Amino acid sequence: MTVRVRIAPSPTGDPHVGTAYIGLLNWSFAKHHGGKFILRIEDTDQTRCSESSAQAIYDSMKWLGLTYDEGPDVGGDRGPYVQSERVKLGIYRKYADQLIAQGDAYYCFATARELEAMKARQRAANEPIMYDRRYRGFDLEEAKKRVASGEPYVIRMKTPLEGEFVYRDRLRKQPVVKGWKEIDDQVLLKSDGWPTYHLAAVVDDHLMGITHVIRAEEWLNSLPKHIWLNEKLGFTAPEYVHVGLLRNADKSKISKRKNPTSLLWYRQQGFLPEALLNFLALLGHSHPDGIEKFDLTEMARFFDLDRINVAGPVFDLAKLRHLQGLYFRELDAERAKAEVLKAVETRFEQLFPILRERMACGGDFLAQAEPYYADAVTHHVEDLIPKGLVKEDARALLEDAQRAFKQHIAADGTVWDAPSLEKLLRDLIAEKSQVPPIGATPEQEAAAKRWTTKNLFGLVRVAATGRRETPPLFDTLAAIGAMKSIERLGAAQMKLR
RNA sequence: GGCCCCAUCGUCUAGAGGCCUAGGACACCUGGUUUUCAUCCAGGCGACACGAGUUCGAAUCUCGUUGGGGCUACCA
Numbered sequence: 417m418t419v420r421v422r423i424a425p426s427p428t429g430d431p432h433v434g435t436a437y438i439g440l441l442n443w444s445f446a447k448h449h450g451g452k453f454i455l456r457i458e459d460t461d462q463t464r465c466s467e468s469s470a471q472a473i474y475d476s477m478k479w480l481g482l483t484y485d486e487g488p489d490v491g492g493d494r495g496p497y498v499q500s501e502r503v504k505l506g507i508y509r510k511y512a513d514q515l516i517a518q519g520d521a522y523y524c525f526a527t528a529r530e531l532e533a534m535k536a537r538q539r540a541a542n543e544p545i546m547y548d549r550r551y552r553g554f555d556l557e558e559a560k561k562r563v564a565s566g567e568p569y570v571i572r573m574k575t576p577l578e579g580e581f582v583y584r585d586r587l588r589k590q591p592v593v594k595g596w597k598e599i600d601d602q603v604l605l606k607s608d609g610w611p612t613y614h615l616a617a618v619v620d621d622h623l624m625g626i627t628h629v630i631r632a633e634e635w636l637n638s639l640p641k642h643i644w645l646n647e648k649l650g651f652t653a654p655e656y657v658h659v660g661l662l663r664n665a666d667k668s669k670i671s672k673r674k675n676p677t678s679l680l681w682y683r684q685q686g687f688l689p690e691a692l693l694n695f696l697a698l699l700g701h702s703h704p705d706g707i708e709k710f711d712l713t714e715m716a717r718f719f720d721l722d723r724i725n726v727a728g729p730v731f732d733l734a735k736l737r738h739l740q741g742l743y744f745r746e747l748d749a750e751r752a753k754a755e756v757l758k759a760v761e762t763r764f765e766q767l768f769p770i771l772r773e774r775m776a777c778g779g780d781f782l783a784q785a786e787p788y789y790a791d792a793v794t795h796h797v798e799d800l801i802p803k804g805l806v807k808e809d810a811r812a813l814l815e816d817a818q819r820a821f822k823q824h825i826a827a828d829g830t831v832w833d834a835p836s837l838e839k840l841l842r843d844l845i846a847e848k849s850q851v852p853p854i855g856a857t858p859e860q861e862a863a864a865k866r867w868t869t870k871n872l873f874g875l876v877r878v879a880a881t882g883r884r885e886t887p888p889l890f891d892t893l894a895a896i897g898a899m900k901s902i903e904r905l906g907a908a909q910m911k912l913r
Numbered sequence: 914g915g916c917c918c919c920a921u922c923g924u925c926u927a928g929a930g931g932c933c934u935a936g937g938a939c940a941c942c943u944g945g946u947u948u949u950c951a952u953c954c955a956g957g958c959g960a961c962a963c964g965a966g967u968u969c970g971a972a973u974c975u976c977g978u979u980g981g982g983g984c985u986a987c988c989a
Contacts, residue, residue, distance in 0.1 A: 424989090425989090426988075426989045428988085428989080458989065460988090460989085461987095461988055461989070463988090464988065464989085465989095524987095528987075531986090531987090539914090542914060542915095543914090543915085544914080544915045544916080544985080545914090545915080545985060546915090546985070568987095570987055572987095588918075588919090590918095592917080592918090593917090594916075594917070595916085598915080598916055598917095598985095599916095600985090602986095603986080603987050604987095605987085606987040607987055608987080610987090612986090612987070612988085612989085613988075613989050614989095616989095617989090632983095633917095633918065633919090633982090633983065633984095634983055634984070634989090635983095635984090635989090636917065636918065636983075636984080637916075637917060637918090637983075637984045637985075638984080658918085660918090660919075660982090661982075661983070663981095663982080665923095665924080666981095667981055667982065668981090668982070668983095669982075669983070695925095698925060698926075698938085699925070699926095700925090700926090701926090702925085702926055702927070702937095704927095706926090706927065706936085706937055706938090708925090708926095708937080708938055708939090725926080726918080726919070727918095727919050727920065727982095728918095728919075728981090728982065728983090729924085729925060729926090730924055730925075731924095731925095732924050732925065732939070732940085734924080734939060734940060735924070735925060735938080735939045735940080736939095737939090738938085738939055738940085739939090741951095741952085745952075
């Protein structure tokens, strides 16, 4: 049997470092066994996915050197490799209909509102929160009439009500055991007619001849559903293997608020793909001879799925930097020079337009650009206190602004550019400067008065750059970047203690 | 809350009953090289979460406790 593995990222936002990690594992496994590595795009959520994100995934994988044998932009004989295209072919609906016909799935007409009420009740009663299978016993003929009449519906899987599910994951000591009664009747086909992940992935893995599914452990809980679907659809299930999740320093699942998760960032920052990959290869996994620096070829040679450690590793940028230094310093002079030039040029292109007006001669550029690329800036306390305010006021303003920034970048699909930052701060001011219509205390009124553009913008400017005079604030923040901006706002607050 | 997963230095890991007074790497500290810094070299600090078993013997097996994490969507 030829090994066929895949990664199936969802094209939402920037290409993720987790995709690179799982990609590396799958790639190595495939290459080690002389198998195929496939890329499939899972874009069944029409509201969150975008073509540009998909393109960024292709680019990133190529940049890393994790070349795939089959995929959207390289073809293959099991395509198409983009699920939205497969939806149009009616692939998933066919299987959903099959399940309905077999009595293994059913139509459900519960509205979002109805389900919300159900959950609220369950929460209040302290019951487990899950779909209560209210349409499970609904008459099929009746349901078909309602479907034909155009009423919105979803198709749900009819999972067993009792018994246990047992599956052995080769990386776990104990078999995975779950009671079927805890597994709810998951939606397979959404009301927009598109499949959910569960249906789409199982169907595609089968159709694409996938033999092993190596994925993150966040999927472990839905394993029963996937095995069950394979069974009911008459497929031979691939072997499912769950590896640990990459973590932040606080052990929570890696997130862009606490770590650079975008592959674009690493690339733009000048990290070498070899170094990133090498670093990733050291997470949850090690070279049998204890060597720490090795390349993809070597990785493919020694990779052993059974030696993976499933405890989620903390993603430690310091170690990446160390490895990166090793690789960078052994570059020949020409390549090293090219790397530096590339980095400088990127920054230059970005900064020049906003600095130009403030320059009198070319030499001014370096000095004026300093706050943009410096690791940290020095704050003068007196600059950080807007006229008429005291230390504590300034700190409070900064704290709220920083919180708003953090929430902004933590949310899905947001970008760190000038227009959205301006909107963010203006909205914040609008909100904070509201005085309760009745019964406002003098303190509340005073606090609201402090929320002016003059105060906040000036304060954020100094906090982010260490200077009173800068190019327009939002361009400046955008150019500095989210991580650094937030960090500097934090540093400014410390200074105000 | 419910269900599931996990547990060796701060971090990444080696370790599959005696080779372990637990090895390596990053970070940190000290010294050397370097006009300085970085690199490089030498050294140091530093962990088997806890408690019961099983065994002649446990980091390694079992159970419990604790801790951490994930899932709990018409997102993946």
